[in-house]
Amino acid sequence: MSKANLMLMAAVVLWGITIVPTKWGLETFPPFTLMFLRLVLASLIFLPFAWKRAQERLGTILVPWGRIALLSFTGVAGYFLFNSAGVALTSGVHASIISASLPLFTLLLAAFYLKETITVPQWLGLFMGTLGVLLITVQSDTQHGSSVLGDLLVLASELIWAIYVIQMKRPQGEERLPSELFTALTLFIGGIMILPFAAVETWIYGWSELTLTSLWIVVFLVLGPTIMAYWLWNKGIASTSAARAGIYLNAMPLISVLGSVSLLGEHLTWKTVFGGVLVLVGVFGSERAKRIEQPVAVSTE
Known part of the structure; x- marks a missing residue:
């Protein structure tokens, strides 16, 4: 296996197992506080490096602050607010499988807002994935840590x-920024947007009682899936195709489920397994149909 593929695999493993330390961290920190610490600490470490590197490459840095704030609101603050609250209330297995439905949402929104055509195989994949998600979310098993909410x-x-x-x-200026700087800025601004929610949590529940274990969990979340995984992914994807990279990403739900079962001691029900299979088959079918329709790019270099 090439060095690039190893980097991609390592990044996906780090992202895939994030559910485990997150669930452990939630035993000490409320969800919004944990996400605030993860995002802001990671961006404070990453941002100076990214800004300096951007200055060396571009000289003058023109940041579309309004656009960056909007993307930080959806891609960071909004996502992590709902995701962290959901992970705190349901099992890692359920969260992992439901997260695999992202390509289905993207496919549907692309049809409505970008006017992209959805083919019959993609509609079939969307239908199967939706059934799988419904099969998982309609069951509430508080004994095993899952809930409909x-x-x-x-x-x-x-x-x-x-x-x-x-x-x-539909980029509006952010595409001119280096990917490292764009990521660091959105992480920081998104983290700041979560601050009021973390402050309310602290006011309601008080300060979390820090332990050496909880501190190590925060350190891992900051350095592992937030900084190191991003660096490995960008290094690896620079030397391989997007199609191959997508194959690795499809392995994330499986890694997350295995981590939840083996490290969190969670259980798999037949409904969860069957629903998960429907989601994964639906996603795979939709993405495969999309790749078949796209023309193959031939490099002239």
């Missing part, structure tokens, strides 16, 4: 992220 909040976070993806398909 938590599932719906995770589902809402995927819808918000799909809106962000659609926004990115």
